[in-house]
Amino acid sequence: MTHPEMNDVYELYVLGVLEPEAVAKIDEHVADGCSYCLEHLQDATLLASAMVGLAEPQKPPRRLRKRLLDSVGQPRRRSNLWFAVAALSAACLALAVYSFWAASSVRSLQNQIAEVRDERNELRSAVEILSQPGTRTVQFGVAENVPHGRAFVTPSGGIVFVGSQLPRIAADRAFELWLIPRQGAPRPAGVFRPNERGNFVNVARRSVNVSDLQALAVSVEPLQGSAAPTTTPILVVPLA
């Protein structure tokens, strides 16, 4: 990569979103003390930092400043009476905060329990489907660095779609599984997002006539899913 070619990517390097091969090239130059690269990286750093201006300005709540300064032990000089009033207020506030925190913790635990329960139900459904007679297994993808996994299709029970290595998607997007019939429009078969390790399981409980199916497909859709694919599928698994 030459310097003129690098001119377009210094900001991407600083932002940490440059492809690994290009990062390696710039790293080599920096390690060699390349003054051209260092100067352009400094400019790119200013630009990248100033991109904070892309966020719509929002005023932080006043309590945040106080909370921050309190956490480093901001010194105070107050009269005894004022100190007593302030201490009482602080105690009341602490009690209120604790109550709020405790309520939040309970809600958080309830949410976690609900998530675990959902996962358990999902797995239970998957086991039911997998244990049915006549389940057909279709493997897709073989290399480690591309989407790969298995689809289990049961004529009377549904579909279990498991695998890993789907590309990362924005927080407001999800993957949607589609049944592609030999004739007619694709039918939705569930919305899912991979877990933190990039693995995914999608269980679709719907009766499937395998002989009518040509393929399964996955596309990127809004979180709530779509009635029909709105983007080109990133993965197509032929069933023929």
Added chain:
Amino acid sequence: MRSGESGDADLVSKLQRRDPDGLAAAYDRYGQMVYSLFLRMTQDPSTAEDLVQELFLRVWNRSRDFDATKGSLGIWILSVARNLGLDFVRSARARFKTRLQALDKTDELLLSYKPKEPALLIDSARLIKEAFANLTTDQKRVLELAYFEGFSQSEIAVQLNAPLGTVKSWMRAALERLRMAVKPGEVR
């Protein structure tokens, strides 16, 4: 620079003496910017507040390592802020207390960058915002996905269902417009 506004050196000096006024000044100068950034990235005011707190405590605890004659405090704060925000959005189930606290490569690199007056950074942010408003919808989207969500160009191509070459073209044009806004007349 606005009248009466001091540079980062004075502020860093206070931070290094463990003077809370230094932290208050740093917060007053950069607090709204980083809160806006965190709010945009997380879409959650409570999380944004937690991240602001963590960011400035990191500044407080690491200020002794900072050399104001060699580095720019504002650039450092904003870069660490973005990394903190990306840590969060990249992990949908992120647990606040278990996030990695180690310095990343960008943190270290920034400590050796030449100083910039804070007013320059603040002014540049304003210019960037104005330039951004004049970009095409596609150019805005690729910049937002790269900056706020940390996606590479190939990941953005998948997101937008667009050819990689087209995404690179949008990105190149968008960054060029922003460069021109910050440094008028410069063409690489």
